[in-house]
Amino acid sequence: MKALKPIALSALSLLVLSACNNTQNNNKTDIAAPIAKKVPFEMTHHGNTRVDNYYWMRDDERKDPEILAHLEAENSYTEQKLKHTEALQAQLFDEIKGRIVKDDQSVPVKQGDYFYGSEVSGDNEYSVYTRAKDLAGTDKQVLLDVNELAKAHDYFSVSTLTVSENDNLLAYGEDTLSRRIYTIRIKDLTTGEYLKDKIEGTSGNIVWGNDNTFLYYIKKDPQTLLGYQVYRHVLGTDQSSDELVYEEKNKAYYTYISKSKDSSLVYIHHSSTEARGVSIIDANDAKAKPTRFIPREDKHEYSIAKLNNDFYITTNLDAVNFRLMKVDASKVGDKAHWQEVIPARDNVKLEDITLFDNHLVYQERENGLTNVTVRKLDSGKEFNLDFKDTAFAAGMYGNNELDNASVRLYYTSMTTPSSVIEYALEDGKKTVLKEQKVLGDFNSDNYVSERIMVTARDGKKVPVSLVYHKDKFKKDGTNPLYQYGYGSYGATFDPTFSTSRLSLLDRGFVYAIAHIRGSQMLGRPWYEDGKKLTKKNTFNDFVDVTKALVEQGYGAKDKVFAVGGSAGGLLMGAVINQAPELYRGVASHVPFVDVVTTMLDESIPLTTNEYDEWGNPNEKAYYDYMLSYSPYDQVKRQAYPNLLVTTGLHDSQVQYFEPMKWVAKLREYKTNDNLLLFKTDMEAGHGGASGRFKRINDTALEYAFFIDLLEQ
Known part of the structure; x- marks a missing residue:
């Protein structure tokens, strides 16, 4: 890898504004877009040299004044270009917020002698966590008021609350930066006071030992952000004296911990894309060491559950779509003694x-x-x-x-x-x-849901979930269409209800979820056929669904909008490179778009865990295939749809500089004057803003962006 000599430019010169073909003429404000400087950076792999003119935008410390200035300039540009939509954004915000019950509470969940729940009230952004003696809420006790904890912070998040076996101690993690690195705090529920114990740099995942004097947690690597070390902490001692009980040496594995339902065992879960396993620790022994449930094997994925002296094992051993086995604790390691409980089925x-x-x-x-x-x-x-x-x-x-x-x-x-x-x-x-409860005039009878199958270009049938307002939809190709997709990691997005979505449906939008390959909507083979060297099926499916929905009259060909986030943002990038003419507008949130460069850099958080999802570009076959679809690398001189790109400066999963670079390159290459807007939340990370109402602003912005395009 060879870096050419950087061009020395001031922060001011970074913000040079150009009024050439990057000027946007199809909206209410005639302002030129920020144009980023170009500093050629050469990267050579497998005999192929790429020149990245925007590599300089990476700053792991997030302190470079030039970079921050450019992000602020992009934010200012987006704000100005959408200033005429502020009333619409406010209207949408009020609509969505107005459907939400302000005073609400969860259904308490029983754990030990108490029922644990949470409640929100008024305009409070965060939950208050409680427990009571019964489901009815007798003798309710407030465990944690997150609103109070969050007052001094722009961003605040707590990890799962975990109560000790004697019900007296509460452990939880807090993150004030949105990097998903948590500091564990411990509260004495009998006095309301905090213990002096303060455990930093963790995943926020906590399991108590059974004698209430120690707990387990996971330490994160500060560079890669991988949780890879399991420590045992004894209450009242300094973190520096905590005992390392397990360290994951293989960077392809995620590590997390939990407890068996009977509280006898602590589980250390080892999870990669194509292999999963468990180690176990006696929860009663403060000096116990973990042992493998069975030796780890490539391609073997399993999880366990304990009942009395038996273990139930969900496994893909000789079962593509998994099956359930059972074994006595004394014969765990001998698979010959595993008894089948639920057999494997090809299509289930x-x-x-x-x-x-x-x-x-x-x-x-x-x-x-x-x-x-x-x-x-x-x-x-x-x-x-x-x-x-x-x-x-x-x-x-x-x-x-x-x-x-x-x-x-x-x-x-x-x-x-x-x-x-x-x-x-x-x-x-x-x-x-x-x-x-949905406040306002909501009536579920006003809405219709469908599930259809679309034939993709290779003959595969792709499921699509649809919903629309029955009085505002005609199957004549006149309605605006909002199409969502993800299609990675085997994540399956089921057809669920959304109060915010009503603001689109009531305006005549048809909402579609494309259950494309890369998910497990149609079982494990559906996932396998949409990753690594078959990844392009994911993108092709999405495009083919769009074409079919327009052909079948679900959407107007000039009113199609597409949305995806994270790996779904990669999907958006690939789709608009392949078929930009299909979409009037696209929203790409925290998009993973610089696939090749990121997957070649093991210092970037989560990279090595992703090899089994995308492939390892250190191998030429994967390098060539990734390069052929990587949205950043495949940006070309063509007309692109109107684009809204969002990210968070502190994103721990997709680094801010990926969308930043992508937007800069799109500005350089796109041949039309459609909108290209880039908004960075300078306080947030991968999940966006914290707080139940703050998040609505992001939704209102996206919806207003699309609705405004319809009016032009």
Whole structure:
């Protein structure tokens, strides 16, 4: 790798404004865009030399005045170009906020002797965490008021709250920078005072030892931000004396910790894209060492759950879509003794299980739809839980106790606000514990949801979830279309309800989720066919869905908008390089767009963990393939859609300089005068602003950007 001599330019010269073909003429403010300086930087791999003129934009310290000045200039430009939409943004903000119940509380979850929950009130941005003796809230105690903790910070986030086995101590992590590096604090719930213990540089993941005198946490590498070391901390001691009990040497693995349902074991989870495993520690022993559940193997993914003296193992061993096995604790290491509980099926993916004293509940996905089954362990008798919608999202949560008489799930669809439901394990009797309230004139009967299959260019059938207002939609190709996609890491975005989305539907938008390859909507093979050397299927699917929806009359060909974030931002970048003419506007949030350069740099957070997702470009085959679709590398001289790009300066997953460079290069290459707007939240990271109402500003900005384009 060879860097050419940088051109010495002042911060002022960085902000040179050009009124040539980068001037935007299709909006209310005639102001020129910030034009970044070019400093050629050569990178040579596998005999191929790339010149990156904007490599200089990287500053890991985030202190370079020239870079910060350029980001501020972009923010100012975006603000000016959208100034005429401020009233619309405010209207959208008020609409969305006006549907949200200000005084609300979660359904408490039982853990030990208490029911734990959270509540929000008034205009408070953050939750107040509580516990009570029963579900009704008897003797409610406030554990943590995050509003008070956040007062002195522009950004504030707490990790999962974890209470000691004797119910007296609360441990949690706090992040004030949005880098997902947490400082653990410990509060005495009997006195309300904080212990002197302060544990820095962690993932925020905490597990208590059973005698309440020690806890486990994960230390993060400050450069790569990988959580890779598990420490044991004894209360009352300095962090410097904490004992390292496990260190992950393989940078392809993420590390996190949890506890068995019976509290007897601490689990250390080892998770990479193509392999998963577990080590276990005796939670009763303050000097215990971890042992592998079974030796780690390439391509073997498994997780475990303990019931009495048996382990239940969800595994892909000889099962592409996973199966469930069972083994006595004394015979764990011998796979010959593993007994099949739920067999593998080619077209059905086993997604989740939870165990109770006398029941097994398991969740599967078939043809993209969720099934939940309850099995009685002593007789093997089963029944399926009943859901009302044809396309929906459902999942188990909060089932922390083995002796529960019911299983709890959340449930939602694109026309049905979320509900918390319990089903009796003996007979399936349903009890709705809470239904999400939507304020205003919302009526679910006004909206229609569909699930269709679109034929991609290679013949594969791609599921698409659609929702629209029944009185504002005509299947005649006149409605604006908002198409969302992600398609990476096997993440499946189910058809869920959104109160903010109503602001689009009520204005005549059709909202579509393209369940493209790279997700697991159609099982594990659907994921495998959209990563590494098949990654382009993800992009092709999205484009083909757009074409089909327009052809079938769901959207007007000149009113199509596309949205994606993070790896979905990569999707947006690839799509607009391939078929820019299909989209009137695109929003790309925290986009991962500089694929080749990032994946070649092991110092960048998370890079080495991603080799099994994208491939390792140190190998020529992967380098060539990545280069052929990398959005930053494939920017070309052509007309691009109107673009809104957003990021956070402190993003720990996709570094701010990726979208910054991408926008600069797009400004250089694009041949039309469509809008290209770039907004950086100077306080936030990958997840955006903290606070339940602050986040609405981002949504209102995106919606206003699209709606305004329709009016031009």
